[in-house]
Amino acid sequence: MDASRVNVNRAPCALCTTKNKRCPKNCEFAPYFPAEKLGEFESAHKLFGTPNIMKMMRLVSEDENKGMLASSILMEGDAWKKDPVRGGFGIIQKLKWQIELRKLYLNELKEKIKVEKEKTELRL
Template sequence: MDVSRVNVKRAPCALCTTKNKRCPKKCDFAPYFPAERKGEYENAHKLFGTSNIIKMMRFASKDKQRDMLASSILMEGDAWKKDPARGGFGMIQKLKWQIELRKIYLNELKEKIKVEKEKTELRL
């Protein structure tokens, strides 16, 4: 059986689904916005709009750039869904705050280790 002749059906990509159009077999956007990521795409669609997403994707020239851009678009859409007031900036601020707290905790642990080492050295 020739594998190239087997018709494999795939769900239309999230972008084509949102535009209510038929997704061609060689859809430019299917690799970046597959049907499995429809929820994420809908968040991005609400934030940017499909026409702007298409413009941004066409502006990226290389596949790697498009891949990173699509990932960024989807992440930004999710960020705004989770935090409508601050979006991605809010997520970054939260992560920075967590890093600072961990640094403080690490410094406290280092200080405790130092004190314990000094106690141990005095006993010897």
């Protein structure tokens, strides 16, 4: 085996660990799925399957887009782990609901300010 191709400076990436294979020094997935992301990657692996994640990553050409795709894959995996029924859609629904509640609260505050301003103007 060529020793220069074996990774000696860092832990094997999450993808190679999941596939139970050696992580080469120049592993194409290591920058996007470092060892620290193993837990998140395992969730994504359960959702998409590692071969599909590899296919998706290889379809994207630019590094910047690969980074965004890797983040999306990890976030989706995490979302489905937390909410096995609604996944990412559940998170969006929850955030929309929180926005609506805050809009209602903001309108309530605006109305109180308006009433107080009117009271102040009447006293002047």
